[in-house]
Amino acid sequence: MKHMLPISFSLNGRTVSMEIPAHTLLIDLVRDELGLKGTKRSCDMEVCGACTMLLDGDPISSCTTLAVDVDQREVTTIEGVTPPDGLSRVQEAFVLHGGLQCGFCTPGFIMAVTALLKAKPQPTDEEIRHYLHGNLCRCTGYVKIFEAVKSLVTEHVSEDAA
Amino acid sequence: MLPSPFTFAKPTTIADAIEAVGDSGEGMFYSGGTELLLAMKMRVIHTERLVDIKGIPGLDRIVLNDANEIEIGSRCTHKRIAADPAIREHAPALSTLCDNVANVRVRSVGTIGGNMCFGEPHADPPTMLAALNARLVLQGPTGVRFVHADEFIRSELETVREPNELLTMIVFPRPTGPVTYRRFKHGERPSVNVAMAWSMEARGGAIKTARVRVGALGSRPQSLKIVESALEGCPVAGARAAIEAVLADALDELDVNDDRHGGADYKRHLAGVLLLRNAEAAMTRGEMSR
Numbered sequence: 001m002k003h004m005l006p007i008s009f010s011l012n013g014r015t016v017s018m019e020i021p022a023h024t025l026l027i028d029l030v031r032d033e034l035g036l037k038g039t040k041r042s043c044d045m046e047v048c049g050a051c052t053m054l055l056d057g058d059p060i061s062s063c064t065t066l067a068v069d070v071d072q073r074e075v076t077t078i079e080g081v082t083p084p085d086g087l088s089r090v091q092e093a094f095v096l097h098g099g100l101q102c103g104f105c106t107p108g109f110i111m112a113v114t115a116l117l118k119a120k121p122q123p124t125d126e127e128i129r130h131y132l133h134g135n136l137c138r139c140t141g142y143v144k145i146f147e148a149v150k151s152l153v154t155e156h157v158s159e160d161a162a
Numbered sequence: 163m164l165p166s167p168f169t170f171a172k173p174t175t176i177a178d179a180i181e182a183v184g185d186s187g188e189g190m191f192y193s194g195g196t197e198l199l200l201a202m203k204m205r206v207i208h209t210e211r212l213v214d215i216k217g218i219p220g221l222d223r224i225v226l227n228d229a230n231e232i233e234i235g236s237r238c239t240h241k242r243i244a245a246d247p248a249i250r251e252h253a254p255a256l257s258t259l260c261d262n263v264a265n266v267r268v269r270s271v272g273t274i275g276g277n278m279c280f281g282e283p284h285a286d287p288p289t290m291l292a293a294l295n296a297r298l299v300l301q302g303p304t305g306v307r308f309v310h311a312d313e314f315i316r317s318e319l320e321t322v323r324e325p326n327e328l329l330t331m332i333v334f335p336r337p338t339g340p341v342t343y344r345r346f347k348h349g350e351r352p353s354v355n356v357a358m359a360w361s362m363e364a365r366g367g368a369i370k371t372a373r374v375r376v377g378a379l380g381s382r383p384q385s386l387k388i389v390e391s392a393l394e395g396c397p398v399a400g401a402r403a404a405i406e407a408v409l410a411d412a413l414d415e416l417d418v419n420d421d422r423h424g425g426a427d428y429k430r431h432l433a434g435v436l437l438l439r440n441a442e443a444a445m446t447r448g449e450m451s452r
Contacts, residue, residue: 002167003167003168003169005170021167022167022169022170022212023164023166023167023168025164025165044163044203045200045203046196046200046267046268049265049267055270058241058270059266059267059270060270061267061268064195064196064200064203065271066170066195066199066212068170068214069195069214069216112266133265134266134267134350135265
């Protein structure tokens with residue numbers, strides 16, 4: 001018994017229309033059917049944040065999201081925030097500040113930080129920690145990640161001041 | 163892991179949703195799925211049919227009604243409740259609580275109704291809603307009934323809701339005094355939590371009534387009747403001392419499980435600590451509102 005459903009959604013700005021079984025998970029659709037492997041599956045229980053995608057701009061755990069739920073909505077993955085010829089400012093900041101070690105959690109962190117800065121371009125230290133509380137780095141490089149985010153906030157302030 | 167296959171329905175009315183779930187337990191209501199999909203992936207829950215309620219208008223409303231009560235639609239996400247102006251004005255402690263449920267991804271899609279219906283003992287909202295004297299509105303094939311938050315969770319992961327009854331709304335009187343919530347957690351779920359809501363004497367300076375609920379220790383939130391009695395009529399400035407005088411007896415009455423969050427004695431002690439922290443916060447707010 002496979003209940004096939006038509007869905008049509010925007011994936012990184014491109015319209016995708018297809019038929020899928022109702023129990024398909026978003027992460028499997030994107031990685032296995034559509035071939036975008038940047039998103040990582042890790043805990044598989046909404047705790048670690050490695051599989052973070054944005055749904056209409058809000059971070060979600062793609063490991064525990066039904067693909068049918070993105071019908072008529074906008075999905076953004078790590079591929080969607082990476083410019084064709086380089087890195088986004090968030091990715092650049094992670095590189096400059098050493099905000100990654102093994103790199104497995106990095107796509108999830110980049111997505112979360114991208115969503116945070118969109119919702120709140122000038123987060124306080126407390127707001128940064130609160131927002132990123134649900135992204136885990138098993139290399140425990142949290143200080144460098146925090147410094148990377150912080151650099152984007154400071155950069156923004158100096159731009160305003162100029 | 164992948165959930166086992168099911169069919170999917172997206173009705174646009176409550177009546178159609180109830181019919182789609184069916185009366186022999188083959189279907190389940192679905193909104194954020196942050197608890198349900200986890201259990202389905204682990205194959206501890208199976209359903210033939212998921213009935214998505216996100217297409218039904220009105221279930222994501224938050225209003226202060228004519229009876230001076232706050233109505234929260236069951237499929238309001240934690241994110242929505244945390245940011246809602248009416249909740250921030252009239253029940254800021256609930257706004258803060260919702261802003262701290264699990265993590266930012268769960269708050270994006272997880273709903274307060276789903277949280278209640280899952281009956282997870284280690285959850286934030288049930289304790290607070292019981293302290294707020296909330297009622298839950300259940301709509302079934304034959305009509306509507308109201309269940310007090312205190313009575314809603316029957317035991318661990320089990321509520322009084324019938325499978326074909328849809329939780330449509332949560333209603334509670336607009337708080338007239340300080341409402342506070344404190345928790346201690348390992349990981350993302352509270353090990354112990356305490357919520358307290360006071361109503362104040364008309365002329366201020368004294369507590370009229372207090373509702374105190376302790377959660378996550380047993381299968382559902384428990385009231386601390388001895389503390390509630392001690393606070394009745396008590397001047398705000400004396401609240402902490404009034405609680406301390408009866409605390410040991412009150413904590414003894416709690417039904418506490420040993421579980422991976424800690425031993426019973428430890429968690430009972432934590433409940434006392436959290437209660438006193440609630441009292442400190444409530445006293446500050448109670449004094450401010452004079």
